[in-house]
Amino acid sequence: MSDRKTNPPRPGARVRGSQTGRPVMALLDLLGRRWVLRILWELRGEPLNFRALQAACGGISPSVLNTRLAELRESLLVEARTDEGYTLTKTGRELLTQLTPLTVWSEKWAKALK
């Protein structure tokens, strides 16, 4: 598993559209990158290897997937376990917990849109 360096938005640093360094701004930047939310979502269950994750994401291109994984690993949200695959870290799982209510909310939203 590769360990290339990207440099994902970090608390304390300037990120897209914000110089304050506030952690939430870094988080919004990170989560707003294409595929990030989806990847976290697909890792909610058991670890998935690269190709499985790629398939779970409906055929995301391997180049982007790899970039996103590098960012998420640098951000300590995802880790790669040899012989198991990619999985959420403890921190990552906490974040996902915050996001799971979105499933239920999205059903209501869907009704509002009809």
Added chain:
Amino acid sequence: MSDRKTNPPRPGARVRGSQTGRPVMALLDLLGRRWVLRILWELRGEPLNFRALQAACGGISPSVLNTRLAELRESLLVEARTDEGYTLTKTGRELLTQLTPLTVWSEKWAKALK
């Protein structure tokens, strides 16, 4: 205020990386577009007019802002009130409520990253 047509991801339709039509997939697609989370965030308080919102987002380019606003309005998350500006709809505010705990979480995350 413009009312151009984009066509944002919708529950029931196929969206980026998913054909199932599940609402949460449409939501993840929408929220994963650049600036969307930030825009919702900046609208947490009082209504902001176009230029104010642009400034709040740290100088996002007007073209993208306008595109995002169109998507969010079609998605019934944001509305434009004449003489007041852009604001979250009831639905949009509900969504934001789900997201506000992220501020607190992000502080913990920041510590983990140090």
Added chain:
DNA sequence: CTCCTTGCTACGATTTATGTAGCAAGAAGA
């Protein structure tokens, strides 16, 4: 050895975002 599977990397094509300029419409002031 040979044949798979897996985790990527390469790279050209396409889509999105950026940044600056500026216009049209309305409000405000003179």
Added chain:
DNA sequence: TCTTCTTGCTACATAAATCGTAGCAAGGAG
């Protein structure tokens, strides 16, 4: 009325992100 501002955008050229496909290197299985 005649400027002069402000505001909500649109235009457009450049740059950056993403896509999609091909395929390679390493490891395991047969």
